Amino acid sequence: MTNLQSLELLAAVAVASLTGERWAITDAAPHVPPRPGLYAIYGDEQAWIDLGLDPEIHRPLYVGKAEASLVSRDLNGHFATNPNSKPRTGGSTVRRSFAALLREKLDLNAVPRNLIKPERFANYALADGGDARLNEWMHARLTLAVWPAPAGMGVQLGDVETHVIVRFMPPINLDKNPGKLARLSRARADMAAEASSWRADGQ
Numbered sequence: 299m300t301n302l303q304s305l306e307l308l309a310a311v312a313v314a315s316l317t318g319e320r321w322a323i324t325d326a327a328p329h330v331p332p333r334p335g336l337y338a339i340y341g342d343e344q345a346w347i348d349l350g351l352d353p354e355i356h357r358p359l360y361v362g363k364a365e366a367s368l369v370s371r372d373l374n375g376h377f378a379t380n381p382n383s384k385p386r387t388g389g390s391t392v393r394r395s396f397a398a399l400l401r402e403k404l405d406l407n408a409v410p411r412n413l414i415k416p417e418r419f420a421n422y423a424l425a426d427g428g429d430a431r432l433n434e435w436m437h438a439r440l441t442l443a444v445w446p447a448p449a450g451m452g453v454q455l456g457d458v459e460t461h462v463i464v465r466f467m468p469p470i471n472l473d474k475n476p477g478k479l480a481r482l483s484r485a486r487a488d489m490a491a492e493a494s495s496w497r498a499d500g501q
Contacts, residue, residue, distance in 0.1 A: 305453045309461035312336050312445040316358065316462065320443035323377045323436060332367040335446040336459055339376075339392065339470070345439035349399045350481070351469055359440070360392055360470035363459040368444050377442075378433055387432065388412075388423035395470045397424060397432055398485035404431045408489040409496045420486070422493035 316338040321329050330337075338358035346353035364370070376392045378384060387393040388411030397406050407425040410416035424432065447455055460474045467477030 304451075305457055305461065308448075308451060308453060308458050309465070312458055312462050313465055315445035316361070316443045317356075318443065320441040322441055326442045327369075330368050330442070330444055331446050332369040333446045334363075334365055334455055335368050335444055336361060336363050336455070336462060337368060337445070338443045338462075338466070338468070340441045340443065342439050342441075348403050348435070348439070349396075349469075351479075358443075358466050358468045360395070360468050361459065361463050361466055362392065362471075363455050365455060368446065377436055377440075378429075384429070386423070387429055388421050391472075392470070393429075393432060393436075394422060394486060394489070395472070395482055396436065397428070398489050399470075399482060400432065400435065401485065401489065404428070404435060406432065408493040410493050413496075416493075416496060419490045419494040422489050 316336065319329075320338070320340055339360040339362075340355065340357075341349070341359045343353045343355055345359070346355065349359075376390050378386075387397055397404075397408075400406060406428045408419075408422040409425045410419060411421050411423045412418075423429075447458070463471055463474045464476060467475055469477070469479045470482065472478050472483065
């Protein structure tokens with residue numbers, strides 16, 4: 299079997315897994331292994347409406363990869379389901395994208411990720427209370443499916459991810475996505491601009 303055939307087969311298996319069983323964010327922990335793999339984030343009908351999108355609830359909103367662990371990347375990083383793990387929008391492109399589209403709905407304001415040394419404003423964080431409101435919305439509206447990568451597979455996980463993104467064209471993905479949402483890029487740029495204008499004295 300050629301590398302291309304192997305890649306196409308793995309992508310097909312990944313698509314089948316990511317369109318299969320999925321779990322509410324708060325119930326996902328027993329089903330998500332601490333292994334590399336791909337994940338797909340789905341939203342209910344109200345989630346699509348809140349995001350200003352026509353509902354397609356059987357299509358993922360976002361597809362991503364975890365090179366080390368689906369648990370640390372998804373449950374702890376994006377969704378902060380671990381009570382010892384604080385939500386960190388500044389460290390999660392998924393959270394930043396959802397925040398940008400939900401800015402008015404959830405009354406979210408962008409600030410620099412590092413308030414002591416403001417920089418890299420594209421990696422904005424959320425002002426006090428914003429992460430909690432975003433987390434509440436994500437836990438209520440989103441579900442998760444995963445595909446653990448098989449051990450020793452002969453292709454790059456990122457290449458499988460690319461195939462899956464092209465197959466689904468999820469609207470929250472910006473990279474690798476031929477159907478990316480132009481409005482999302484503008485919304486994220488607006489949040490980055492707000493973060494760049496932040497001042498410690500609130501002025």
